[in-house]
Amino acid sequence: MEIRRISLEEWKEALPNDGFEVFHTPEALEALEAHARGEMRLYGGYKGEQPIGLAPVFVREQAFGTAALSPPPGFGIPRLGPLVMPTSPKQRKRERVNGRFTEGLLEEIDVDASTTVFRMVCPTSYADPRPFRWSSLSVEPTFTYHLQIDEDTDALLRSFSKSLRREIRDADDADCSFEVGDRADVRRIFEQARDRYAEQDRDFSLTWPYVRDLTDALSAVDRCRPYVVRDGDGDFVSGIVVLYSDDAAYFWLGGAIATLDGTTVNSALHWRIVRDIAADEPRASVDTYDLMGANTERICQYKSKFGADLVPYYTVESAGAGMRAAKTAYRLMGR
Numbered sequence: 070m071e072i073r074r075i076s077l078e079e080w081k082e083a084l085p086n087d088g089f090e091v092f093h094t095p096e097a098l099e100a101l102e103a104h105a106r107g108e109m110r111l112y113g114g115y116k117g118e119q120p121i122g123l124a125p126v127f128v129r130e131q132a133f134g135t136a137a138l139s140p141p142p143g144f145g146i147p148r149l150g151p152l153v154m155p156t157s158p159k160q161r162k163r164e165r166v167n168g169r170f171t172e173g174l175l176e177e178i179d180v181d182a183s184t185t186v187f188r189m190v191c192p193t194s195y196a197d198p199r200p201f202r203w204s205s206l207s208v209e210p211t212f213t214y215h216l217q218i219d220e221d222t223d224a225l226l227r228s229f230s231k232s233l234r235r236e237i238r239d240a241d242d243a244d245c246s247f248e249v250g251d252r253a254d255v256r257r258i259f260e261q262a263r264d265r266y267a268e269q270d271r272d273f274s275l276t277w278p279y280v281r282d283l284t285d286a287l288s289a290v291d292r293c294r295p296y297v298v299r300d301g302d303g304d305f306v307s308g309i310v311v312l313y314s315d316d317a318a319y320f321w322l323g324g325a326i327a328t329l330d331g332t333t334v335n336s337a338l339h340w341r342i343v344r345d346i347a348a349d350e351p352r353a354s355v356d357t358y359d360l361m362g363a364n365t366e367r368i369c370q371y372k373s374k375f376g377a378d379l380v381p382y383y384t385v386e387s388a389g390a391g392m393r394a395a396k397t398a399y400r401l402m403g404r
Contacts, residue, residue: 070121070166072173075113077102083113083120085154087354088194091314092146096286098125104279105141112177114170116156122170124151126178126189134184143274145322147213147361148382150191164197171200180204180387188386193359198383207388214360214377215317218346225343230374233336240337244301245329247341250308254295255284258308258323265325280310280322287312291351296342298327298334307335311342317357318346339375 075083081095091097102109107129114122127141140146151174155166180187187206191198193213202208218225226234250257259280266273287293297308307327312319320339327334339358346355360372363379 070169070173071115072112072122072170072177073115075111077111079113080111080123080125083123085152087316088154088192089152089314090148090192090194091287091292091312091317091319092140092149093123093125093152093192094287094290094292094314096290096292097283100279100283100286101127101141101144101146103282104276105144107136107141112174114173119156121155121166122151122153122174124174124189125149128178134186135179135182136186136188137178137180138187139189144279145275148190148192150189150385151195152192153195167197168200168203172204175201175204180206186387188384191383191385193380193382195383198385201383201385205388206385209384210381211384212363213380213382214363214372214375215380216343216358216360216375216377218343218356218358220347222344222347225347226340228376230376233374236333236336237340239332240329240334243329243332243334245306245334246299247338248297248299249345250295250297252281252285252288252295254297254305254308255280255310257305258295258297258310261307261325262323275322284310294345294351295323296338298329298338300329307338309335309338309342313352313355315352315354317359318342318355319359320361 077095077099080098084093092101098109098111105127107127110126110128112124112126113120124139126137126139129136140149151170153167153170155163157163178187179185193215198208256277259275259277263273263275284293292313294311295308296311298306300306306329307325308323309320310322312321324335343358346358360375360377363369363372
């Protein structure tokens with residue numbers, strides 16, 4: 070197998086038909102390259118001319134050495150990491166392809182160097198992180214919720230918790246509307262999320278230029294929609310920016326707790342998103358709503374009401390006290 074650096078155009082040609090996350094798309098990567106510090110390196114693993122592995126890595130030189138990260142921190146990307154596309158359905162051959170691609174990728178990045186900090190959060194489609202562990206890297210599972218969606222939305226609604234169904238019904242009776250918004254609404258959602266973080270004295274790493282460029286690029290290829298709640302006068306109440314791969318819709322930004330005349334409205338906004346997915350909008354291939362995270366107990370108390378499947382994904386990183394100190398320094402430096 071040959072591992073080599075490839076261009077964004079070559080990446081686009083090699084991207085598989087499914088199994089990738091929205092941030093693997095060339096439009097998202099191009100926006101990231103414009104805003105993330107350091108160098109974006111796109112690696113492809115090839116058997117002849119057949120691509121069988123892909124991995125985007127952001128490399129940044131620091132005082133402590135080299136940071137090789139996928140995804141880069143501070144950009145609201147829950148997962149990025151490797152895509153492996155073996156051509157054989159046989160388990161033995163799939164494991165061999167995964168192992169060889171992982172070994173070659175780590176060699177290209179020079180992960181064994183004492184001054185290299187490595188961190189990779191794998192997509193949910195990447196089910197076998199063992200080759201990373203065999204290379205003496207730390208591998209830890211984390212989780213998200215996947216809500217599987219088909220055209221039978223009545224059955225789906227019945228699977229929700231009683232309290233969630235009640236919130237949806239109450240919002241239907243309120244003087245408000247649930248709509249697909251525009252770029253101005255993306256800005257409103259961003260500002261509402263930023264202000265909510267400030268109220269809670271929490272760091273908010275996203276910037277408007279990045280969010281604008283990312284959502285503009287993804288909107289142009291039907292991979293982004295801002296969903297909003299408006300009151301009876303047409304004024305913005307709350308919103309959610311949804312991003313789309315070919316398989317899944319992602320609850321990406323927004324969703325700050327909002328009420329209208331004492332009625333909680335965000336559950337009904339999620340329900341509007343789910344019904345659009347069931348109606349093949351905006352992408353017919355999407356059949357999953359990724360609620361983006363199941364790792365915080367307080368937040369899970371709400372997300373679990375949707376009856377979604379708990380799905381693991383894996384974080385791979387350099388081990389050892391020295392590496393932990395270096396990663397802490399990297400985070401403190403920010404973008």
